[in-house]
Amino acid sequence: MRGAFRTVLRAAAGLCLAACVASPLGRQRLLLFPDAEVAQLGVASFDKMKREMPLARDPELESRVRCVAGALVAQLDPEAPRAWEVAVFADESPNAFALPGGKIGVNAGLFRVAQNQDQLATVLGHEVAHVVAQHANERVSTVFAAQSGLELVSAISGAPGAEQEQLLALLGLGAQVGILLPYNRDQEREADLLGLDLMADAGFDPRESIALWQNMAKAGGAQPPEFLSTHPSHGTRMQDLGQRMPQALSRFEGAHRRGRRPACG
Ligand SMILES: [Zn+2]
Numbered sequence: 001m002r003g004a005f006r007t008v009l010r011a012a013a014g015l016c017l018a019a020c021v022a023s024p025l026g027r028q029r030l031l032l033f034p035d036a037e038v039a040q041l042g043v044a045s046f047d048k049m050k051r052e053m054p055l056a057r058d059p060e061l062e063s064r065v066r067c068v069a070g071a072l073v074a075q076l077d078p079e080a081p082r083a084w085e086v087a088v089f090a091d092e093s094p095n096a097f098a099l100p101g102g103k104i105g106v107n108a109g110l111f112r113v114a115q116n117q118d119q120l121a122t123v124l125g126h127e128v129a130h131v132v133a134q135h136a137n138e139r140v141s142t143v144f145a146a147q148s149g150l151e152l153v154s155a156i157s158g159a160p161g162a163e164q165e166q167l168l169a170l171l172g173l174g175a176q177v178g179i180l181l182p183y184n185r186d187q188e189r190e191a192d193l194l195g196l197d198l199m200a201d202a203g204f205d206p207r208e209s210i211a212l213w214q215n216m217a218k219a220g221g222a223q224p225p226e227f228l229s230t231h232p233s234h235g236t237r238m239q240d241l242g243q244r245m246p247q248a249l250s251r252f253e254g255a256h257r258r259g260r261r262p263a264c265g
Helices: 002-019 035-052 059-073 107-113 115-133 134-157 162-171 185-201 207-221 234-257
Strands: 021-022 028-030 085-089 097-098 103-107
Touching: 035 059, 035 097, 035 103, 035 134, 059 085, 059 103, 059 115, 097 115, 103 107, 103 115, 107 134, 115 185, 115 207, 134 185, 162 207, 162 234, 185 207, 185 234, 207 234
Parallel strands: 085 103
Antiparallel strands: 021 028, 097 103
């Protein structure tokens, strides 16, 4: 048992040496897939959602989302896609998501919580930051690594079952699969901070992020949206944003000096 565990640890360490890449905020994580493959997964998931979920068909909301998203993605690395597709779904829960491959989905219910363009930019900045920081690749890579571990353990022990589960639990790995799993706390924190920088660079007022997360916390019901699923605690989130706010404000002022003053309604 102990030998098997050591072998699994060595395999995981080997994988990390081969494929660990620092995140934009310097966190070491496993990325196993080419960007193009993850983008394909994002595009296919978005198409499926558009087929299976009713759209709001509200041109005014769509143009607001398109305006804010356009201002944000204009600030991304020139190699990132510029033409992001947006869709507004007829769903009253205050939620939004962005997928690799340049896709943004917003529920109509988000507009109850995001009360101005800067608050909408807070949410979309957070979601686009998940994409830019390759969090989906990281999540799928982690699941893939868990499955490799599983095969390895069954090959070694020849007795799948409780022992495998125990080893995986020791590694901190679960057995869930799927692109829409909630992000973990580190990834949420990273999306908050990168999203704050991004909205400020685009000329949206970063101070509105505080109001947005307060509105979101008030709106969180029995079905927590993506933002609250594995969220940093409200206090931690506010503290992190507060610490980064002076830097975000100087980015915001710099953006205004360069004439970046979005008017998205
Ligand atoms: Zn998030």
